Amino acid sequence: MPKINPNNCRFPGFIGAWKTFLGxxxxxxxxxxxxxxxxxxxxxPAQALQEVPQESTPSETFLETQVLxxxxxxxxxxxxxxxxxxxxxLKNPPLLKFRQRSIPLLPLKTYQTxxxxxxxxxVVPEDAQADxxxxxxxxxxxxxxxxxAKGEEYYDNVYLRAYVGTETSVENPYxxxxxxxxxxxxxxxxxxxxxxxxxxxxxxxxxxxFHCFNSSNLHGHGLWISPAGNSxxxxxxxxxxxxxxxxxxxxxxxxxxxxxxxxxxxxxxxAQVASGMAGALIIRGNRAPQWVESSNDFINGDIDxxxxxxDDMQEEVLVLEQIQYACGQNDDGxxxxxxxxTTGKIEYGNFDxxxxxxxxxxxxxxxxxxxxxxxxxxxxQIQRWRMIHAGVRNTISLEFRxxxxxxxxxxxxxxxxxDSWSQENCTGDPIDYxxxxxxxLTRSPAWKTNLTTLQPGYRSDALVVFPEAGDYCxxxxxxxxxxxxNSTVESRQLLAVVExxxxxxxxxxxxxxxxxxxxxxxNSFDGKVEERVVRNLENRLKLALFEPHPQxxxxxxxxxxxxxxxxxxxxxxxxxxxxxSNGIGSSFDPKPYDPNRIDRKxxxxxxxxxxxxxxxxxxxxxxxxxxFQIVKIIDPNGKDVSVPGAIDGDPNQPDPxxxxxxxVWKDTILVKEGYAVVVRxxxxxxxxxxVQHCHxxxxxxxxxxxxxxxxxxxEFSH
Ligand SMILES: [Cu+2]
Numbered sequence: 001m002p003k004i005n006p007n008n009c010r011f012p013g014f015i016g017a018w019k020t021f022l023g024x025x026x027x028x029x030x031x032x033x034x035x036x037x038x039x040x041x042x043x044x045p046a047q048a049l050q051e052v053p054q055e056s057t058p059s060e061t062f063l064e065t066q067v068l069x070x071x072x073x074x075x076x077x078x079x080x081x082x083x084x085x086x087x088x089x090l091k092n093p094p095l096l097k098f099r100q101r102s103i104p105l106l107p108l109k110t111y112q113t114x115x116x117x118x119x120x121x122x123v124v125p126e127d128a129q130a131d132x133x134x135x136x137x138x139x140x141x142x143x144x145x146x147x148x149a150k151g152e153e154y155y156d157n158v159y160l161r162a163y164v165g166t167e168t169s170v171e172n173p174y175x176x177x178x179x180x181x182x183x184x185x186x187x188x189x190x191x192x193x194x195x196x197x198x199x200x201x202x203x204x205x206x207x208x209x210f211h212c213f214n215s216s217n218l219h220g221h222g223l224w225i226s227p228a229g230n231s232x233x234x235x236x237x238x239x240x241x242x243x244x245x246x247x248x249x250x251x252x253x254x255x256x257x258x259x260x261x262x263x264x265x266x267x268x269x270x271a272q273v274a275s276g277m278a279g280a281l282i283i284r285g286n287r288a289p290q291w292v293e294s295s296n297d298f299i300n301g302d303i304d305x306x307x308x309x310x311d312d313m314q315e316e317v318l319v320l321e322q323i324q325y326a327c328g329q330n331d332d333g334x335x336x337x338x339x340x341x342t343t344g345k346i347e348y349g350n351f352d353x354x355x356x357x358x359x360x361x362x363x364x365x366x367x368x369x370x371x372x373x374x375x376x377x378x379x380x381q382i383q384r385w386r387m388i389h390a391g392v393r394n395t396i397s398l399e400f401r402x403x404x405x406x407x408x409x410x411x412x413x414x415x416x417x418x419d420s421w422s423q424e425n426c427t428g429d430p431i432d433y434x435x436x437x438x439x440x441l442t443r444s445p446a447w448k449t450n451l452t453t454l455q456p457g458y459r460s461d462a463l464v465v466f467p468e469a470g471d472y473c474x475x476x477x478x479x480x481x482x483x484x485x486n487s488t489v490e491s492r493q494l495l496a497v498v499e500x501x502x503x504x505x506x507x508x509x510x511x512x513x514x515x516x517x518x519x520x521x522x523n524s525f526d527g528k529v530e531e532r533v534v535r536n537l538e539n540r541l542k543l544a545l546f547e548p549h550p551q552x553x554x555x556x557x558x559x560x561x562x563x564x565x566x567x568x569x570x571x572x573x574x575x576x577x578x579x580x581s582n583g584i585g586s587s588f589d590p591k592p593y594d595p596n597r598i599d600r601k602x603x604x605x606x607x608x609x610x611x612x613x614x615x616x617x618x619x620x621x622x623x624x625x626x627x628f629q630i631v632k633i634i635d636p637n638g639k640d641v642s643v644p645g646a647i648d649g650d651p652n653q654p655d656p657x658x659x660x661x662x663x664v665w666k667d668t669i670l671v672k673e674g675y676a677v678v679v680r681x682x683x684x685x686x687x688x689x690x691v692q693h694c695h696x697x698x699x700x701x702x703x704x705x706x707x708x709x710x711x712x713x714x715e716f717s718h
Contacts, residue, residue, distance in 0.1 A: 088146070090373035090496065092317045093280060094167035096177035098132040129185040137164045138216050138263075138277070139195040141173040145323060145344070146371040149362055149414035158325050158344040160275040161196060161213070172369025176279030178317055179261065183284055188248040192218050198240045201348065208578065208592050208703035210351060211267040214240045219264035219624070220281060221457065222440050222667045224254050227625050228688030234264035234624070235595075235689060235707075251685070255548030256285025256302040257440030258386040258459045260319070266595070266705070270353065270392050270697035274324045275346045276369070278390035280317045283440070289545040291528040298532060303442045303546040306533065307384060309520030315384045316375065318367050320454065320495075322358060322391030326350035337361045353698040355486035358394045362415045365391060365476060365495055372410060373496050379469045380504030382516055384436075385462045389454040392697045395484040396454040396476045396495075397656075400464070402428025403471040403497065410494055419478065419491040426473035426494075432509050436543060437461035441627060441665040444536075444543040448510070451477065453657035455485055455620040457668035457695035465513060467506035472498040482672065483655035485696055487617045514541060549665055552629050552680040556607045563600065563610040566590065567619040567671060567694055567704060578694075578704040584613050592703030593693075599706035602683050603716040612669070612677040619699060621677070622668040623692035623708070628679035630661045636674040668695055683710045 141162040144155035158174065165177035182188055196214035203211060215237045225232050230247050238244045262278040263269055285302025292299055307313055325344030327336045335350055337360065364371045377383060389396055404427045413421055430450035436442060439459050452460050466472055474496040481489045506512045514537060521533040529545070536542035568590040570577040579590035582599060591599075602608070609631065612621050633642040641648040642662040648655040657670060671677050693705035 088370050088373045090316070090318075090367060090370055090375045091169075092178065092315075093175050093319055093368050094165070094169055094177045095181075096134050096136065096165040096179050096279075097167065098134045098181070100130050100132050129187075130183070131187045131189070132182065133189045133191065134179060135166065135191045135193070136177075136218075137193045137195050138162070139164055140197075143172060143174045143369075145172075145325070145366065145369070147339075147362075148364070148372060148410070148412055149416075150340075152409070152411040156325070156339040156344050157342075158323070158339075160323070160325065160344075160346060161272055161277060162275065163277055163279060169369065174276040174323070175319070175369035176261075176277060178280040178282065180280070180282045181284060182250060182282065183286070184250055184254040184256065185252045186250050188246075188250060190218060190246040190248070191243060192216075192238055192246060193243040194238045194240055196240045202239075204237075206267060207595060208701070209267060210271060210348070210698070210701055212237070212239075212265070213268045213271045213346075213348065213351075215265050215268055216263045216272060216277075217244075217265045218246050218261060220246075220248055220259060220261050221622075222257075222259040222459070222627070223248060223281070223283075224251065224625065224627065225249060226686045226688060227690035228686070232624065232690070233688075234266075234691060237265050250283065254283060255441055256283045256287075256304050257437055257442065257548075258282060258317075258388065258461055259440050260388045260390060260459065262390065266593070267701050270701050271346055271351055273390065273697050274322065274351075274392045276321050276323045276366075276390075278319060278321060278388070280319055280386065280388055282317070282386065288525060289529050289533065291532075298529070298545055300545050300547055303436060303543065305524055306517065306520055306543075306546060309522070309524035310382055310516060311519075311523075312378075313382050313384055314377070316386065318385055318387045319390050320388060320396060321366050321369070322363065322394055323366060324353075324358060324361055324363060324392065326361070335360075337363075353393065353696075355393075355488055358486075359415075359488075359490075364415055365394065365396065365493060367496055372413075372494055375474070375496050375498045377466050377498050377500045378503035379466055379500050380506050380512070381465065382513070383464045385460075385464055387452075387454060387460045387462065389456055389458045391456055393456065393485055395479055395486070395490060397479045397483070397490075398452045398454065398460075398495070399430040399450055399475050399477050400433065400466075400472050400498070401426040401430050401475060402468065403473045404428060410497065413494065415493060416491075418494045422473060422475050422477075422492045422494055426475060428472075431467065431472070433462050433464045434513060434541065435460050435462050438661075438664050439627065439666040439668060441548050441667075442543055442546045443664045444547050445539075446541040446543055447660050448541070449656070449660075451656045453479070453483065453655075453670075455657075455668065455670045455695070456697070457620055457622050458666075463513065465506060465509060465516075466498060466500040467509055467512075469500050469502040472500060474498060480649060480653045480655055482618075482649050483657060485618055485620060485670070487673075514538070517541065547665075549627070549629070551663070552607050552682060556682075557609045557680055560606045560608045563608055565610060565612050565621070565692070565706075567614040567616070567621070569616040569699075569704075571616075576702075578699050578702040580693075580704055580706045581615075582706075584611060588615065590615075593705040593707075595707070597707060598689065598709045600708045601716065602708060602710045604683050604685075604687055604710050604712050607680060607682040609678060609680050612671045612679065613675060614671045614673045616673060618670055618672045619704065620668050620670045620695040621692065622695045623681070624690040625686055625710075626681050626684060627665050627667045628669075628681040629663065629665050630669065631678040631680055632662060633658045634676040634678070641675075687711055 162174040163176035199214040259281040263272040288305040289301035290299040327339040435447040476493040566581040568579045581590040641658045644660045646659040693700040
């Protein structure tokens, strides 16, 4: 199977390089076009236009800005909350601006010229590698969150911890800015300044409890980078009034895709993410697939290079959040969810989780901070939805249905009424769309579905096309209890409404999407690459030339250890213990997290198979650094439910999540009680200590986490 070779991709010889060069200009043109589209939709066009990331800054400017205090001008920059526009058109989160310095080409790089191509030419695309500096503050913000249960334009006041960057949304200041325009090979520096107040109640010695809500740090979820030092290190605590510069060296062969960032300080992770502290982190790629004559094979490329050939694609970043603000306690000690006359917060005393709280809270899943926003689209226009489940709890099962009753008001609707409202009003059949990436990693073939399951931590990149003009409901549809993180039946929620204006006719979504993508391939590629990409697309929309990692074969794991992992909640103890076991079956030995214990030592360079299970309810497993490939998912009856077309659970209401995941790369996967999720992963390139954990973040804070250490072979012993 071909794999991305960064050297070949980046320096593909003279002709290839010119193609890459031209391709990147085409890409820039598309970015400008999309930005212009966004600006057109924005209620404040001038502001939206400013959000276009700056082009490469001359080095003088860079040096000039370098002498500034890293966070100058940010602290007081938060604008006051203003009167809100009546129409809630969804906007992408603001972009976090950066300062950039292009890295001069080092002599070493000439050595990396692809020898197979035989040209010896080294032509560097202008955007080859850069040093990008981002400033990010953590601070309290005053904001408003729409509460449709109370009226059409009713807002709850909230006071929340938030990431604040160079650009802050006036309407939704708690929405974290998007880190974008990052390319493989870039160095990303993030100056994280914790401006939260000192917390006298913070006891650093506490473990596996909710504590130190003002201490934080940063995790680049899904990034394939070092976990050590000041890279993606979540084992440090950045306390109030402290700052820390993270340095992410994005490797040359890093996949392009949808990633995200959030705090990961053990004890405050759930509280901070539940406040909305989560942002998109998008890696862009301009490496086209390549044909290599000498090896008679292809080198894979970035899906972005295919999609840039679409003539009018629109990109939406959707950060789905479940901001569980509360308003103190009732007399009986229960949480008061009614914020009339007060301000919603997430603090000690009103912060707690149980599977039923989200439903009881009456809160809505917000998108980029908006509750039931309107998304604008044109009939027949392909949209790339980069969806990020940045919530703490609640499974999202996404479907689109035509809304038939166009007069029915959804702007005043209690969350508890959304189920019947959706059933009455969104009566069209669910439409098909195509998942092209899971957790940022391109999958092949594109997965045609009308229902996607997003668990906390998941991302899904979907290509969506609306076949008719009119309104479509974006529904978080009801899911069977067996399919959810809370193991309870979840009722329907309305997430958004898509207003589709008249455009190109779509009679059949399948052939329409295929034709569009084939045209895109013809626009983007030529020769053997074009031929192969087109042939693949004709065959069930295969995206094989865009898969980021080579498969892990049976041979590769034949002689390495097997890892076992089981999640467990011990309810027989007080307090309840949240645990992880290194063994399953007779070796089951669950333990809560101990910061001073390394739970697994792994050998650099090995590939291993892991069997993941749960002995008590469902938990999304997430591991840092190296992603994994799903081999099979065995249900309690011994059936592999990861194969396309498998029926998982009750045939009358099967769980749609697992079928089709066989062979797919991910970094987070729901592990259902009694199931065995079998995955393989390579311990590539990076050594150091990091974690794997349950992505129900309150479980993580309470101990459902393990320390993992990848060491060089010389330090490894069983
Ligand atoms: Cu869990």
